[in-house]
Amino acid sequence: MVQQVPITVFGGPTALVEYGGMRFLTDPTFDGPGDYTLPGGLVLTKTAPSPITPDELGAVDVVLLSHDQHADNLDTSGRAFLAGAPLTLTTTDGAERLGGSARGLAVWESAELSRPDGGSVTVTAVPALHGPEGAEAIAGTVIGFVLSAPDQPTVYISGDNASLELVRKIAGRFGPVDTAVLFAGAPRLSVFDGALLVLDGTQAAEAARILGARRVVPAHCDSWAHFTEDRQDVVTAFEAAGIADRLQLG
Template identity: 60%
Template sequence: MEITYIGGPTALISLGGVRLLTDPTFDAPGEYPIGARKLVKTAGPALAATEVGAVDAVLLSHDQHPDNLDASGRTYLAGAPLTLSTASAYDRIGAPVRAVPSWEHVELPRPDGGLLRVTAVPAQHGPDGSEPIVGEVTGFALSGDGLPKVYVSGDNASLDVVRDIAGREGPFDVAVLFAGAARTPLVPDAPLTLTSEDAARAAGILGARHVVPLHFEHWGHFTQDGATLTKAFAEAGLTDRLHLLEPGASVRLP
């Protein structure tokens, strides 16, 4: 498989010949309103939407926040053959979004004649009880004969959720973890995504031999970054598992 980091939560995953795009965000830096607040984007994507090219599916953790789906991302969705996401995203966007409840799956054809299974898994975008405030979120587990098993967390902040996923779908070869310890006044007392320390703990829980962080930079509401990820994985003795990519860079994983 190969993962190309585009920026923020957006990455291109090629697995078994199937091309998947996570949370499309292609807008320029600036202020983006969400309710009465604004989120500040500090850097644009390393690749434009036109440079990404066609994909087989979009894995959309959620649609309600502009740092996970922006205006350019919505335009990209309109041309995508399939977007897998939450029931709430389907209610708001309609086609081409397909709602996949947690633990249910969709099978995508591979060029070699096999199938790539995409299983929706839970995600908790903040502390316990925060879903009515922040909204519904999903993650994904990717698997198939002869392929590494991959976990894509989406905006999940809960290690209990990670343990549940590891118990039902693990162990995983690769973990794509949304980190950054995001904080906003909406939920002032707890992070909305994994801290760097919890990302390292999640790697251990999942049994992941490779970890590719996403969504830890390029927005003002992140409180941790690549340096804190590097430190946390080093302190956990997991430096060899961490693949901290520069925007536009790719990594091939066994």
């Protein structure tokens, strides 16, 4: 029987992954509702508070930060949380901006982390595209992550990715994966003429098929005004694809 990796989504892109005796937190966002202004005057609006506070969450071993440029992936309280984290793995340019415990990983680069039981967990940075082709010039660089260990099922965390072609490349190296934490929500902004910045529900279902994922945990599909789909849209898309039984909700 395949071991189940405990994963809890706390809203937006923030999820706790308990893997190999370690606690990994994705993109920390703990602020209440409010507005955040981006360069160029764009405004991101958070519409719901986090269901958990940093104190309630407790200590984590590693933060997996897909990117640091946008408040819907790293808000004010999230930045404060990084100061107490022993290690933050993120993009190479993000690590330079953040300093502190941040360590940058280039795409396909891995970090070997020591586990409490004496084993290790391999964290590999995988490619992500935050928008349409060429979006990096505006959105900046983004990465996802793959967690692997000899005695653990493989976990893929997409980060803010809108490219199924990149998912195919990741599947070519790591597939089939056991569990995929897929950022969805179909966010759109006028700066990209309404193009998807992250997967929609239909694309998330296709990503699950490409990855051969046994289990899919949807994240990044609530709490922000520029998300044009919610968790129910993901469920509907997986039902239409005939793979709703792969979803883990809640």
